[in-house]
Amino acid sequence: MRRPEVKRREENEIEFSRIVAFSDGVFAIAITLLVLSLNVDDLSRDDLWQGIWDLRENFIAYGISFAVIGRFWLVHHRFFGEVTAFDGRLLGLNMLYLAFIVLIPFSSQLLGDFGGETPSLVVYAVNLIACILVGLWMFLYAQGAWLTSARAESRRESVVRAAYIAAVFLVSIPLAFLAPNFAPLLWLALFYDPGDRYAADRG
Amino acid sequence: MRRPEVKRREENEIEFSRIVAFSDGVFAIAITLLVLSLNVDDLSRDDLWQGIWDLRENFIAYGISFAVIGRFWLVHHRFFGEVTAFDGRLLGLNMLYLAFIVLIPFSSQLLGDFGGETPSLVVYAVNLIACILVGLWMFLYAQGAWLTSARAESRRESVVRAAYIAAVFLVSIPLAFLAPNFAPLLWLALFYDPGDRYAADRG
Amino acid sequence: MRRPEVKRREENEIEFSRIVAFSDGVFAIAITLLVLSLNVDDLSRDDLWQGIWDLRENFIAYGISFAVIGRFWLVHHRFFGEVTAFDGRLLGLNMLYLAFIVLIPFSSQLLGDFGGETPSLVVYAVNLIACILVGLWMFLYAQGAWLTSARAESRRESVVRAAYIAAVFLVSIPLAFLAPNFAPLLWLALFYDPGDRYAADRG
Amino acid sequence: MRRPEVKRREENEIEFSRIVAFSDGVFAIAITLLVLSLNVDDLSRDDLWQGIWDLRENFIAYGISFAVIGRFWLVHHRFFGEVTAFDGRLLGLNMLYLAFIVLIPFSSQLLGDFGGETPSLVVYAVNLIACILVGLWMFLYAQGAWLTSARAESRRESVVRAAYIAAVFLVSIPLAFLAPNFAPLLWLALFYDPGDRYAADRG
Numbered sequence: 001m002r003r004p005e006v007k008r009r010e011e012n013e014i015e016f017s018r019i020v021a022f023s024d025g026v027f028a029i030a031i032t033l034l035v036l037s038l039n040v041d042d043l044s045r046d047d048l049w050q051g052i053w054d055l056r057e058n059f060i061a062y063g064i065s066f067a068v069i070g071r072f073w074l075v076h077h078r079f080f081g082e083v084t085a086f087d088g089r090l091l092g093l094n095m096l097y098l099a100f101i102v103l104i105p106f107s108s109q110l111l112g113d114f115g116g117e118t119p120s121l122v123v124y125a126v127n128l129i130a131c132i133l134v135g136l137w138m139f140l141y142a143q144g145a146w147l148t149s150a151r152a153e154s155r156r157e158s159v160v161r162a163a164y165i166a167a168v169f170l171v172s173i174p175l176a177f178l179a180p181n182f183a184p185l186l187w188l189a190l191f192y193d194p195g196d197r198y199a200a201d202r203g
Numbered sequence: 204m205r206r207p208e209v210k211r212r213e214e215n216e217i218e219f220s221r222i223v224a225f226s227d228g229v230f231a232i233a234i235t236l237l238v239l240s241l242n243v244d245d246l247s248r249d250d251l252w253q254g255i256w257d258l259r260e261n262f263i264a265y266g267i268s269f270a271v272i273g274r275f276w277l278v279h280h281r282f283f284g285e286v287t288a289f290d291g292r293l294l295g296l297n298m299l300y301l302a303f304i305v306l307i308p309f310s311s312q313l314l315g316d317f318g319g320e321t322p323s324l325v326v327y328a329v330n331l332i333a334c335i336l337v338g339l340w341m342f343l344y345a346q347g348a349w350l351t352s353a354r355a356e357s358r359r360e361s362v363v364r365a366a367y368i369a370a371v372f373l374v375s376i377p378l379a380f381l382a383p384n385f386a387p388l389l390w391l392a393l394f395y396d397p398g399d400r401y402a403a404d405r406g
Numbered sequence: 407m408r409r410p411e412v413k414r415r416e417e418n419e420i421e422f423s424r425i426v427a428f429s430d431g432v433f434a435i436a437i438t439l440l441v442l443s444l445n446v447d448d449l450s451r452d453d454l455w456q457g458i459w460d461l462r463e464n465f466i467a468y469g470i471s472f473a474v475i476g477r478f479w480l481v482h483h484r485f486f487g488e489v490t491a492f493d494g495r496l497l498g499l500n501m502l503y504l505a506f507i508v509l510i511p512f513s514s515q516l517l518g519d520f521g522g523e524t525p526s527l528v529v530y531a532v533n534l535i536a537c538i539l540v541g542l543w544m545f546l547y548a549q550g551a552w553l554t555s556a557r558a559e560s561r562r563e564s565v566v567r568a569a570y571i572a573a574v575f576l577v578s579i580p581l582a583f584l585a586p587n588f589a590p591l592l593w594l595a596l597f598y599d600p601g602d603r604y605a606a607d608r609g
Numbered sequence: 610m611r612r613p614e615v616k617r618r619e620e621n622e623i624e625f626s627r628i629v630a631f632s633d634g635v636f637a638i639a640i641t642l643l644v645l646s647l648n649v650d651d652l653s654r655d656d657l658w659q660g661i662w663d664l665r666e667n668f669i670a671y672g673i674s675f676a677v678i679g680r681f682w683l684v685h686h687r688f689f690g691e692v693t694a695f696d697g698r699l700l701g702l703n704m705l706y707l708a709f710i711v712l713i714p715f716s717s718q719l720l721g722d723f724g725g726e727t728p729s730l731v732v733y734a735v736n737l738i739a740c741i742l743v744g745l746w747m748f749l750y751a752q753g754a755w756l757t758s759a760r761a762e763s764r765r766e767s768v769v770r771a772a773y774i775a776a777v778f779l780v781s782i783p784l785a786f787l788a789p790n791f792a793p794l795l796w797l798a799l800f801y802d803p804g805d806r807y808a809a810d811r812g
Binding site for chain 2 (some may be wrong): 017020021024025028029031032038040043045048049052062063066069073074077081097116140152198199
């Protein structure tokens with residue numbers, strides 16, 4: 001086996017920006033496809049207000065998933081802003097990461113159509129955990145292979161933050177079996193940011 | 204709480220242009236998804252002319268919404284052209300703004316499928332008002348936090364213009380209850396631009 | 407009325423490239439949405455070969471429309487390559503042009519689902535004629551307002567070419583009523599390029 | 610006939626990068642549309658776990674096709690990184706190539722919905738063979754017309770690699786008739802890379 005070729009970012013700026021633009025495109029399309037889960041076909045002219053009201057869980061799922069993909073995009077954005085070199089494996093991990101991001105519109109529609117059902121909550125949580133863990137893997141690989149300028153503190157911060165988010169979703173899985181209606185409430189815990197403490201210490 | 208980090212645009216040109224490109228991508232996809240509301244599945248070979256004629260309200264909704272999203276894009280485009288610095292809150296507001304833009308294909312399909320019905324008119328008007336108000340919020344925040352080079356006159360102009368457009372849609376909501384068929388006619392008032400007077404005074 | 411503001415391209419390169427990137431995005435999405443007209447839902451496991459064979463007209467429509475949108479993109483691409491300044495009206499015409507481009511996936515699905523039927527042929531031809539005429543309008547406006555570096559010869563060439571293509575589609579409309587199965591054959595005349603003669607004379 | 614005009618990349622960087630950006634956009638949209646093949650509409654609240662389990666072949670097809678399009682994108686990416694000049698024919702071949710890439714979401718949904726059926730396996734294999742052969746054609750044309758800086762070794766390597774991949778899919782077609790369930794297993798042979806040997810010799 002040959003060692004995979006490492007390319008410096010500053011010498012391959014065009015190639016690098018193409019990778020970033022491709023990822024951005026995938027994020028932008030995935031976030032926009034969320035609107036297709038708001039299905040107008042089942043509505044009837046006779047009771048339109050009722051039909052729109054029945055879509056309320058779909059609107060909630062739309063809002064949550066828009067925020068989730070938007071957040072993932074910001075993290076991805078910041079991560080690639082600090083990348084200084086790339087190799088084939090980083091591109092492969094990025095592709096795997098995007099494969100889970102693109103699944104979110106599916107999981108989101110499941111959540112919207114079957115809100116309060118255990119399976120849809122579990123699928124949604126598993127999907128997001130997969131995004132977080134592959135994202136963490138990509139980050140740790142980039143650090144270990146000296147492909148990023150992110151500092152050691154930022155490493156600790158990222159691991160803590162990813163572990164926290166993954167833990168919240170992980171805990172929400174058994175809760176989805178016991179009390180499906182309360183599992184999404186647990187996700188409110190995501191608004192607390194444990195990585196902030198480390199950042200504050202540093203600042 | 205720490206003060207959110209403000210980044211100068213000229214020092215972060217790549218990051219800034221990625222944000223703009225992401226927003227542009229979302230606009231481009233949302234405007235193109237409008238075509239999916241022109242549904243061919245219900246047509247039958249026997250009376251194809253009739254079937255196409257029955258889509259006339261969908262064509263009108265398509266035309267209106269294409270113009271609306273195109274107009275919003277131009278405004279967004281001009282706004283970000285004057286942005287000189289950005290922070291996390293501006294990005295968050297931009298994401299919220301995009302979430303309402305992406306809803307337009309849904310509201311538009313509702314309008315096309317159930318034209319002349321009160322609920323679809325109300326949903327459409329509320330969606331556009333939300334776009335306008337969040338856009339105004341983003342603009343005022345950027346001005347207040349010294350993130351834009353837009354002059355004070357342009358502030359007054361923007362508020363007048365946004366208030367006027369929002370008012371037209373707001374007035375169309377009660378009209379949608381009283382006389383659903385006339386509410387869209389009110390939207391013709393949008394072709395008058397009250398911000399122009401101020402601009403003309405200045406020029 | 408104030409004269410609309412004209413912006414030089416070299417002084418507004420970022421704004422200009424955003425407009426071009428937005429248009430490219432719309433083209434790329436419209437051309438990719440063509441695949442959604444190849445509908446798998448009506449197929450059954452029992453007679454899958456037959457089902458795929460029944461999609462043959464959809465495949466033909468897909469191929470034609472992919473080539474058509476691709477060709478329009480190349481023309482748009484070349485036109486904006488020669489644009490040296492832009493104003494609000496050029497942007498407005500570009501938006502109108504894109505609105506007809508985005509309609510092509512709809513007309514194409516109509517053509518694929520109801521091939522050999524007069525209405526679908528007429529809708530398809532009208533859609534393409536609209537694209538060509540708005541494109542020509544945009545080109546002539548840009549030349550008249552000194553917004554492009556295209557030479558006078560290129561003007562004559564463009565008019566001849568656009569008129570020829572529009573004429574072919576225009577003739578195909580009555581033919582669609584008389585002999586629907588032969589109308590698409592007329593489109594083969596598009597492979598002859600009358601603008602070439604002028605270009606050759608010049609070269 | 611005039612000889613088609615050849616443009617040097619360094620003198621037409623903006624035009625060139627627009628072509629690449631357009632291609633990237635098409636790839637990004639095609640890869641994201643794969644999620645639409647995971648159809649939620651047929652699921653019912655009563656037996657949601659069963660319904661999700663019934664989608665397993667769709668998930669497998671999603672994973673395979675995401676990897677396939679991602680791989681094609683990387684190859685396309687590398688190819689255009691070495692292109693130094695372009696003409697109308699290269700653009701035409703690129704468009705033909707993209708037309709087959711955009712078909713993959715269709716073939717993938719066929720594969721997911723009718724896994725283990727001969728026709729869907731054949732359609733999928735034919736689609737990928739078409740991508741590979743048109744890609745090879747584009748590569749050889751670019752080399753023959755001196756449009757790329759790729760070396761002669763890389764030519765041999767590319768032909769061997771493309772021939773190998775096309776051969777695997779070609780062999781899988783008769784296998785799809787004889788033993789439909791085993792044909793996809795043959796695709797595992799794709800993980801062996803015959804072009805690597807040549808690359809290693811060179812390195």
